[in-house]
Amino acid sequence: MPEGHSIHRIALQFRANFVGRRVAASSPQGRFAAGAAELDGRLMLESVAVGKQLFLEFEGERILRVHLGLYGAWDFAGEISADATIASAGGRMGQTNQRGTALTGYGEEIALDFAASMGAPRRLRMAEQEKEQGLDEFPPPPVGAVRVRLLTDTAVADLRGPTACEVINPVRANTVLGKLGPDPLVDSGKDAEDRFVAAVRKKPTPIGLLLMDQSVVSGIGNVYRAELLFRARLDPHTPGREVPEKQVRALWRDWARLLEIGVRTGQMMTKDDLSGEEWAAAMGSQADRHYVYKRHGLPSPRGRGNVVIEDMGGRNLYWAPGWQKRPKPRTET
């Protein structure tokens, strides 16, 4: 679930259903009681995702910073906007592209053409079923270890299992933001691309590690890493400084493209050579959405041998050695 696209979708959900409303905050689990008390009763002013981090800004200069980590999750219930409405919230609010002293909105409008049911969390589907059966109550009792519950008159959001969950002030928020590499949906434009290019091209670190480094670029995880490198025909072990600039720029633009698709559809769809029918099937089945991720032992989709799995920096790396190549060294300027 949580690579950058998921967090952007969560931010849009909060924007559609929580921003501008007064929020009751609690910690049913108890581990965040103090933080919840600090937020309780305040208006939510803004909801922004940068990479895998979510920032919910409340009145009184209090910002809830959440990182889901490996298995954290937000579950929404009550009167919750469907996907199309979430997306429109992103476009309506988008005015600036700066990541400066204030948390600002989305600079690009997300298209509205996806099915409302696509990618809905399992709990949300269950809640909808209960509603159809007339078994729903609001707010629903918290289930399991809910670190934070945010509640408006009509909507509720429960947070479970986050790596990070803290109330911070704007100064601290800027410190955190300053350590994050560019996010194509926040820092659009040539400056962001140039920052990414500079960060990659000065390092001897393998490109497969640089793409996962959140100070180099925000939001890429293990799935998008593997798929981006396959799409670029690039050997993950290639040192950043040996990747031709043109190819680094192409990586940035491809990440922007995949991220936009991910936010729009709720799925990490990383294939782009599918027919309409194939695409629909892949979206629905959860299988065959990727070229190489978790496809070790299978033939490379482009031929030239099989997909392999290996360890890179303590994570599973999937790639197709016959297809993905290390660029020939060139005389540098």
Place this chain on the structure above:
DNA sequence: CATCGATGTTGAG
């Protein structure tokens, strides 16, 4: 029902 592994990060050693 028990166990494993995961789309992630931090911090100890």
Place this chain on the structure above:
DNA sequence: TCAACCTCGATGG
């Protein structure tokens, strides 16, 4: 380099 975090779907018995 590795355990911990603390959740849950997938897998096996």
